[in-house]
Amino acid sequence: ILNVEQSPQSLHVQEGDSTNFTCSFPSSNFYALHWYRWETAKSPEALFVMTLNGDEKKKGRISATLNTKEGYSYLYIKGSQPEDSATYLCAFISRGGGFKTIFGAGTRLFVKA
Amino acid sequence: DAGVIQSPRHEVTEMGQEVTLRCKPISGHNSLFWYRQTMMRGLELLIYFNNNVPIDDSGMPEDRFSAKMPNASFSTLKIQPSEPRDSAVYFCASSFKGRESSYNEQFFGPGTRLTVL
Secondary structure, three states, X not given: OOOOEEEOOEEEEEXXXXXXXXXXXXXXXXXXXXXXXXXXXXXXXXXXXXXXXXXXXXXOOEEEEEEOOOOEEEEEEOOOOHHHOEEEEEEEEEOOOOOEEEEOOOEEEEEEO | XXXXXXXXXXXXXXXXXXEEEEEEOOOOOOEEEEEEEEOOOEEEEEEXXXXXXXXXXXXXXXXXXXXXXXEOOXXXXXXXXXXXXXXXXXXXXXXXXXXXXXXXXXXXXXXXXXXXX
């Protein structure tokens, strides 16, 4: 059974705070890791596609790192804004017997003005 | 581009009825995914297709669920007969996978909210 875990489950921060959360995944059969941002009443939207160990991706105030050997990825948000409030999902894509996509349960971020 | 299109957006039906959910992927995408979102289990992959061929249906909960992709621009997810525990939001997503490249990010449709009474 492939397990993808995200922590913390939820996070409350003040506007301007920087924050980060974790996605843990199996270190074997790694193919890719995706991060998605999911606002309430909308659909998940892709933030990053990460494929190589040591990858670092950045989009505005949001960045992510990837360690495939130890099986984790961090998502960072610098200077959180209320509009960053959303659920952040990671998806682990494994190889072997076809490609399997497994989503974590997400980290729910609340940014208070 | 209109994005991934799903219909209906909402469906309310009675237990035992057949339900058909529809999805039109983004033009040019060759991979299509069906997900179910519930409070208890989060976002679960039910099945995915690559070039219209089902690759992995191990997430389909039971024989009452079936999915087809007759061509590159259309897929259906059917539940027959439906049960109250099937109530959930069903998302369709599409992406492009090149021969040698990783699966690119998935683009999600707006979802179909299914309620089975």
